[in-house]
Amino acid sequence: MITKIRLLIVDDHLLIRLGLVTIFSDQPDITVVGEASSGRMAAELFAKTRPDVVLLDLKMPGLSGVETIKLLQEQSAAVCVVVLTTLDQEEEIFRALEAGAQGYLLKDMRKEDLVEAIRAVHRGERWIAPLAGARLAERLVRKELSDRELEIVKLLVHGKSNKEIASALSLSEDTIKWHMKNLLEKLGTHDRTQAAVIAIQRGIVKI
Amino acid sequence: MITKIRLLIVDDHLLIRLGLVTIFSDQPDITVVGEASSGRMAAELFAKTRPDVVLLDLKMPGLSGVETIKLLQEQSAAVCVVVLTTLDQEEEIFRALEAGAQGYLLKDMRKEDLVEAIRAVHRGERWIAPLAGARLAERLVRKELSDRELEIVKLLVHGKSNKEIASALSLSEDTIKWHMKNLLEKLGTHDRTQAAVIAIQRGIVKI
């Protein structure tokens, strides 16, 4: 091993950062060149340390994980990002990959998988945690929501009736009904309450 | 300091365990006597190591945090438990305290607060993270759901209609309507979809 993989850790939780540093300090081929607790700090440290790989928590206060990825890409189009998160926000998996993440790890993974993922993305490969991959596969067979439907499902989750949604969006109630019909079908249910629950589960709407 | 505080760490996430161990290894008055990754393992290690304080993640696969607290209390009624978790499951705060937790910490806390909380509960005090405390205060001004209402709201979240709920609980649809009316009022809404969302937010129903 001639040069070590230079790793930047970004997570707002001190505990997680400490755990990660501990894990990687045992690896002969990886060196942690920086720790950031926010997206802005990540951008600063990225410029300063020029890491090979950025290990990034998706769920952060302030700048979100996806926004952070985009910010880093402005600095270097070739930035290699591995996302680290829990699986509770399914929509975020997709958004992160769309934004350019090379790897997707879950916080309850084994140590070996964590370091192997870093090595894999450094080799230019993708590395997606099996459970996250399963969600992606599900996505492929599912329909995307249109922008309008997205607006409506958000209001739905906030307890608005069709009439209230119509008023909020300056549309007729019938139009809302039409969208709602399609929405229910796309979410695989016949019930608006269930649709709201599914939207929350999938991270389509954040609460 | 004559004797160190003997601490048992229970968390299914390796990363969190590593982070915690790192933090406490810097403290002269605290020694980590064991690490468990599940409730069952916690019970075993508790018997073996007899710690002064147990630092316990609420959200674990298998035995839940609350169940683990109860299991530990069977071994020693005086067990001193500090709960460590995120704030997404509000109901769990209350359940954990009810089950006998002495402290409540959030995973994004500063190092100083973490160790101070351990010391506080070891002195016999309670230590509740400010944000968790705020939720508890909210609870006091809110009405509790009855057992029946709890059953109904669970079925509601799973997309059941009043008729389906009636059938599932062997009640008349009218009775369900009556409960639903009270349920909506207690949850502070006039809309069943919103009620489902609120129930999820508060952790009343797990999804």
Add this chain to the structure above:
DNA sequence: CGTGATATCCCCAAAAATAGGGACAACGCT
């Protein structure tokens, strides 16, 4: 130029929300 997303209108049956009414058992409190 076709396709898809958007928007509007009509209609209809089912479901839900709201409003009355009454009944009974369990509970703590005075």
Add this chain to the structure above:
DNA sequence: AGCGTTGTCCCTATTTTTGGGGATATCACG
């Protein structure tokens, strides 16, 4: 022991909301 409270249950109404159908026009995009 009597009292009020609470939770449970049931019934009858009416009105509103929802879910589903079809028909049609616009408008942007490739």
